[in-house]
Amino acid sequence: MSAEAARAAELLTQLSNPVRLRAFAGLVARGAEGFSITEMSFLLDMTKPEAGEALGRLAGLGLASGSGDGYYRAKPEVLREAAQALVGTLPIAPLLKEYPQLKGYFTHGYLTSLPPTLSERYEQIAELLARFLAVDGVLTEDEVNKRIAVVAEDVAAVRRMLVETGWLERDRAGTTYGSGRIFVPAG
Known part of the structure; x- marks a missing residue:
C-alpha cells in the first residue's frame, strides 16, 4: 500500500467513528468560528472529556486545529488533499x-x-x-x-x-x- 493510500485509510478509519465524524461535521459546519470543548460537548450531547477526546483525535490527525483560545476549527482541506493524493495513485x-x-x-x-x-x-x-x-x-x-x-x-x-x-x-x-x-x- 502506498503512503497516500495508508494516509487516506487512516483518516477514513478514524472518521468511521460516529462521534469523531459528528464532531468533524460540526466543525466544518461552524467554519472559521470553531467550537470549544464545552460547545462541542453540548452539540454532541456528551461529556466534556468525550468531546475533548474526539477533538483531540481530529487535531492529531490534522483534520482540526486547536488554538490558544480553546477553540477547534476544521481543516477539511486535509481530507481533500488525501483524496487527491489517492486519486494520483490510480x-x-x-x-x-x-x-x-x-x-x-x-x-x-x-x-x-x-x-x-x-x-x-x-x-x-x-x-x-x-x-x-x-x-x-x-x-x-x-x-x-x-x-x-x-x-x-x-x-x-x-x-x-x-x-x-x-x-x-x-x-x-x-x-x-x-x-x-x-x-x-x-x-
Whole structure:
C-alpha cells in the first residue's frame, strides 16, 4: 500500500467513528468560528472529556486545529488533499496527466461519462483508453472487459467506442480483439 493510500485509510478509519465524524461535521459546519470543548460537548450531547477526546483525535490527525483560545476549527482541506493524493495513485492517473482536457469525464480515476460520438473528445478518450489497455496481441472479450472495468463501469460502451474509433479490432465472431491502430507519440 502506498503512503497516500495508508494516509487516506487512516483518516477514513478514524472518521468511521460516529462521534469523531459528528464532531468533524460540526466543525466544518461552524467554519472559521470553531467550537470549544464545552460547545462541542453540548452539540454532541456528551461529556466534556468525550468531546475533548474526539477533538483531540481530529487535531492529531490534522483534520482540526486547536488554538490558544480553546477553540477547534476544521481543516477539511486535509481530507481533500488525501483524496487527491489517492486519486494520483490510480492506474489511469499518469495518462490523465497527458490528457488534462479529459479530466472532466473522470471521477476519482473512473470514467463517468462519454462525450458525443462524433466529437474530438470522443476520439481523445478512445486514444487514452487504448493506451491504458495496452493491447499487445490478441485478447478475448473477457480479457478486454476486465481491463476496461478497472476504469469504467459501462464496459460495453467503452469497448464499442474503441472498435468504432479503430483502436481495437474485433474478429468476425466478436470473440477476440487486437490492436487496431498504433499510438504514435506527438513530438
